[in-house]
Amino acid sequence: MGDLGKYLLYFLLGGSIVSFSTYLGAQGKSFLAAMASTFPAITGVTFVLLYANSGGATTVAYAKSLLWFVPPWTVYVVSMILGIPRLGFWPAMVSSLVLYMGCIGLVKVFLK
DSSP: OOHHHHHHHHHHHHHHHHHHHHHHHHTTOHHHHHHHHHSTHHHHHHHHHHHHHHOHHHHHHHHHHHHTTHHHHHHHHHHHHHHHHHHOHHHHHHHHHHHHHHHHHHHHHHHO
């Protein structure tokens, strides 16, 4: 399989997970939708593909880097929970993303 085929497969896998999660959420199954969204399927597939293409050292480096994104992601989710009832969906989404990116910037500064 060529590079284009591999990336098309990666795209389809990720899109399938997002579609499945959206379907579950639309059916009122928010817990299952959240589990599907956070289930380490994409991360797991990324681990497998990184290992297959670049080996263990690259996979471990990627896994370590993922941990730095947990606090910003938590800020993002909490700000959505608090923001939607107070601001509405779109303002909460924008402000949550701004907070997330700000936290990523702080992580980047911290890692230097």
